[in-house]
Amino acid sequence: MNSYCKSFFVVVAVTLTLMLCLPAVAQGPAELTVADPAAAAPAATPAAAPADPLPANPAPQFGSPLSTGDSWRGTISIYGWFPGVHGTVGVLGHNAGFSSPFSDVFHALKGIIPIAVEADKGRWVIPIDFFWVKLANGTATPFTDITSNYVNVHLTESILTPMVGYRLLDGEHLKIDALGGIRYWYVSQNLQLIGAQVTPPAFVRSQSWVDGLGGARFIIPLADKAAITVSGNAGAGGANLDYQVIGLFSYNFTRKIGMGLGWRYLYEDYRPTNKEFVLNTTMSGALAGVYFNLGGKPPVPPTASCSASPTEVFAGDPVNASISTQNFNPKHTLTYNWSSAGAKVSGTGTTGNVDTTGLQPGSYTVTGTATDPKEKKNNVASCSAGFTVKARPNYPPTASCSASPSSIAINQSATVNITASSPESRPLTYTWTSTGGQLSGNGTSATLTATNADAGNTITVTGTATDDHNLSTSCTASVSVPPVQQVATVEDWGECTFEKDPKRPGRVDNDCKDVLDKLALRVQQMPNGKVAIVGYTDQTEVVNADQLGSQRAVNVKYYMTTDELGPKVDPTRLEPRKGGQKGKAVHFYYVPQGATFTQEESVTVDESAVQGQSRAAAPSKHKKATPPPAQ
Numbered sequence: 001m002n003s004y005c006k007s008f009f010v011v012v013a014v015t016l017t018l019m020l021c022l023p024a025v026a027q028g029p030a031e032l033t034v035a036d037p038a039a040a041a042p043a044a045t046p047a048a049a050p051a052d053p054l055p056a057n058p059a060p061q062f063g064s065p066l067s068t069g070d071s072w073r074g075t076i077s078i079y080g081w082f083p084g085v086h087g088t089v090g091v092l093g094h095n096a097g098f099s100s101p102f103s104d105v106f107h108a109l110k111g112i113i114p115i116a117v118e119a120d121k122g123r124w125v126i127p128i129d130f131f132w133v134k135l136a137n138g139t140a141t142p143f144t145d146i147t148s149n150y151v152n153v154h155l156t157e158s159i160l161t162p163m164v165g166y167r168l169l170d171g172e173h174l175k176i177d178a179l180g181g182i183r184y185w186y187v188s189q190n191l192q193l194i195g196a197q198v199t200p201p202a203f204v205r206s207q208s209w210v211d212g213l214g215g216a217r218f219i220i221p222l223a224d225k226a227a228i229t230v231s232g233n234a235g236a237g238g239a240n241l242d243y244q245v246i247g248l249f250s251y252n253f254t255r256k257i258g259m260g261l262g263w264r265y266l267y268e269d270y271r272p273t274n275k276e277f278v279l280n281t282t283m284s285g286a287l288a289g290v291y292f293n294l295g296g297k298p299p300v301p302p303t304a305s306c307s308a309s310p311t312e313v314f315a316g317d318p319v320n321a322s323i324s325t326q327n328f329n330p331k332h333t334l335t336y337n338w339s340s341a342g343a344k345v346s347g348t349g350t351t352g353n354v355d356t357t358g359l360q361p362g363s364y365t366v367t368g369t370a371t372d373p374k375e376k377k378n379n380v381a382s383c384s385a386g387f388t389v390k391a392r393p394n395y396p397p398t399a400s401c402s403a404s405p406s407s408i409a410i411n412q413s414a415t416v417n418i419t420a421s422s423p424e425s426r427p428l429t430y431t432w433t434s435t436g437g438q439l440s441g442n443g444t445s446a447t448l449t450a451t452n453a454d455a456g457n458t459i460t461v462t463g464t465a466t467d468d469h470n471l472s473t474s475c476t477a478s479v480s481v482p483p484v485q486q487v488a489t490v491e492d493w494g495e496c497t498f499e500k501d502p503k504r505p506g507r508v509d510n511d512c513k514d515v516l517d518k519l520a521l522r523v524q525q526m527p528n529g530k531v532a533i534v535g536y537t538d539q540t541e542v543v544n545a546d547q548l549g550s551q552r553a554v555n556v557k558y559y560m561t562t563d564e565l566g567p568k569v570d571p572t573r574l575e576p577r578k579g580g581q582k583g584k585a586v587h588f589y590y591v592p593q594g595a596t597f598t599q600e601e602s603v604t605v606d607e608s609a610v611q612g613q614s615r616a617a618a619p620s621k622h623k624k625a626t627p628p629p630a631q
Helices: 002-020 036-044 508-524 545-562
Strands: 071-093 094-100 107-122 124-140 150-169 174-192 203-222 226-237 242-253 257-270 277-294 305-307 313-314 319-326 335-340 344-346 349-357 362-371 380-390 398-404 412-420 428-434 438-440 443-447 458-467 472-480 491-497 530-538 574-581 585-591
Touching: 094 380, 124 174, 150 203, 305 362, 319 362, 319 380, 319 585, 335 344, 335 349, 349 362, 398 545, 412 428, 412 458, 412 472, 428 438, 443 458, 508 545, 508 585, 530 545, 545 574, 545 585
Parallel strands: 305 380, 313 380, 398 472, 530 574
Antiparallel strands: 071 094, 071 107, 071 277, 107 124, 124 150, 150 174, 174 203, 203 226, 226 242, 242 257, 257 277, 305 319, 319 349, 335 362, 344 349, 362 380, 398 412, 412 443, 428 458, 438 443, 458 472, 491 585, 530 585
């Protein structure tokens, strides 16, 4: 009967302990009650170990604003567990099975001190849990020792659980912690059998042991402040086997305070070799509690910096702005917005494009704003960058013109081109004018066609390049039009006859000299051209007929160039020619420059073979006359 009573009150003690301090339940499965006071201690393990469903530092798990950097952080947790208990217990060889709901284990509590703390830095977690409880119950009912009416039970437990953990995975959608440590138990129990004649009537006993623990914790964030945690651990050492599984939903009300709701399942098998305690029990039930976050750095507000390039432009030139952010969650996608007073800005990413068209000279700013839509607070950062619109200087375009070809005849065309550029790279338009001809075309080229009125003139074509600020520059190109060439016409200037001196048929007589003197004056008046002197013969003349025509032409030239009487003519302008049988005469033809003499059938006289004769000489009828020396 004593063993059964001990077992029952140990279960009561553990249940009350877990109700009032949830951190205790997270420490290990050795927390079930047993009949022996020493065995009762495992039932009251605090939950401050890393496997606690609400860990000491919930900041990286449940969206708390506490920093997860290298600063120290701490958490204090207070929980309650509301389990039902069933299993097998035994003391000194007396074993019994039992099953108790939570409503039967709430009335034996005399005192309780649950303390669960955790200190974290970076990815390291250091949870330490201390739990002290005192229970007293005077109505325990023995199951087999019926010599006793009931049992007074006085139970005191002290449990210390230090552990160390490391965060293996710190992802946005999953976090995993590895945990390890020990659990030290000390249990003292005083049992008084009421109504039994036994010696001694009371039993006092204490016992201590240590279990090694290992476990893991899995956190699934649901939002900035909520998460689901699934944790478990297992241990051995003083106990043969213990393990637990916990599922929990947690929520942070503020940066400092949060709460959790969940369910916990705990199993323990404690069987020391001396058979004094037997504890093979299962406890499961709902969890509820609150936690308080301490320390840590306050959240660093996000910041942004902006830049503009170029910083100085003319109105109409583009400006590119960019934004870079700091202290935002790198796993969140940010949205961007751009604005500017007086200018139009486009862009929804980290780059904004500023349209400066129409802006007056002066200073302007462009503002970029970055927003984290997944965060509720500290989720916006803005920055500005400045740029200057400069006054536009008077830089007109530069231009040069060329014509091809540079000389054209009437009704022919030339192409005139303009090569122009703006120092400010402004758009250009072109116009054309000319001093003559017909001009057509636009753009960088025009076509000039010469007309009859342009003959002998030079046409000047002017091209003008104008930018969009009405600044212009002109250039010229010249196209010449040669005069129209007149068709040269051979003129018949008369003749001189040789009929008065039959004995000297080639002699230039006085009548002929009068004609030649007048002819010489006329030639002198003509700046250009030649005179063709064609000598003829009569068919009745038989004395040196083939030579007589040539002789008459040479004698005429001789007189006009060498005779001391009368005006003289440049010999190069007189051309003696021999004609056919058309009479006793020499015919004169004026041949202008550029004209060809084709009026008569004649040939040029070889003046080296036929020399001019004096007027006293006369050829004989039977032999060639010998010309006198030239006068």
